[in-house]
Amino acid sequence: MDAIVDSLLTFISDENYPVGLAVIALSAMMEYIVPPFPGDAITLFSAVLITAHNWSFSGVFGAVMLGSVTGAMTAFYAGAWLQARRLARRRKRTKEPEKEREKQRAILDDLIGRFRRYGAAYLILNRFLPGIRVFFFVAAGMARMRAPAVFLYSAVSAALWNLGLIALGSFFGANFETLLDWARQYTIAVWIILGPLLLGLAVRIAVLRRRARPGRDDSAD
Numbered sequence: 001m002d003a004i005v006d007s008l009l010t011f012i013s014d015e016n017y018p019v020g021l022a023v024i025a026l027s028a029m030m031e032y033i034v035p036p037f038p039g040d041a042i043t044l045f046s047a048v049l050i051t052a053h054n055w056s057f058s059g060v061f062g063a064v065m066l067g068s069v070t071g072a073m074t075a076f077y078a079g080a081w082l083q084a085r086r087l088a089r090r091r092k093r094t095k096e097p098e099k100e101r102e103k104q105r106a107i108l109d110d111l112i113g114r115f116r117r118y119g120a121a122y123l124i125l126n127r128f129l130p131g132i133r134v135f136f137f138v139a140a141g142m143a144r145m146r147a148p149a150v151f152l153y154s155a156v157s158a159a160l161w162n163l164g165l166i167a168l169g170s171f172f173g174a175n176f177e178t179l180l181d182w183a184r185q186y187t188i189a190v191w192i193i194l195g196p197l198l199l200g201l202a203v204r205i206a207v208l209r210r211r212a213r214p215g216r217d218d219s220a221d
Contacts, residue, residue, distance in 0.1 A: 040183055
């Protein structure tokens with residue numbers, strides 16, 4: 001992955017201004033489509049371009065915003081498509097006993113219902129949570145949130161995050177290595193907080209799935 005980052009940074013530096021902006025936008029979008037993609041590193045480098053190479057703030061910021069929102073909405077519509085397929089499969093299933101189907105559906109329905117209630121807060125925070133932000137938009141699509149609202153939340157979150165990164169670039173004097181080090185420390189801190197929460201969620205899902213297994217007698221609990 002480091003080799004990919006180095007290649008992209010070199011390409012952006014060597015190419016003319018419009019092509020560089022296009023690569024920045026594409027990188028920001030890919031982060032939502034392929035979560036391991038190092039989109040934040042490209043955004044950090046964009047801050048360096050503004051501060052040290054006199055690239056237009058509005059051009060770089062616009063490219064990052066365009067890519068971020070496009071990627072977020074792509075994940076959102078992917079979630080909506082997955083939910084539509086899920087509901088279609090639900091209508092076609094006839095072999096499995098109805099009671100067991102209801103138990104299994106309740107697992108995902110419970111998670112979707114929770115996201116529907118708190119989805120706005122999750123989407124506003126998405127850009128500040130590296131590694132899992134794409135899943136928020138997939139969940140928003142499955143929860144059938146309104147597309148204009150999802151677009152607004154994604155834009156607000158991306159604007160706050162990207163403005164913060166650009167401000168950091170200015171503060172650190174466009175020192176890219178310092179910015180990358182800060183980003184790594186931030187990611188580690190976030191995962192120290194998120195790790196136990198995600199583990200708890202995984203345990204909850206595992207328990208629900210165990211209870212939903214065919215032939216399990218709930219009265220035994």
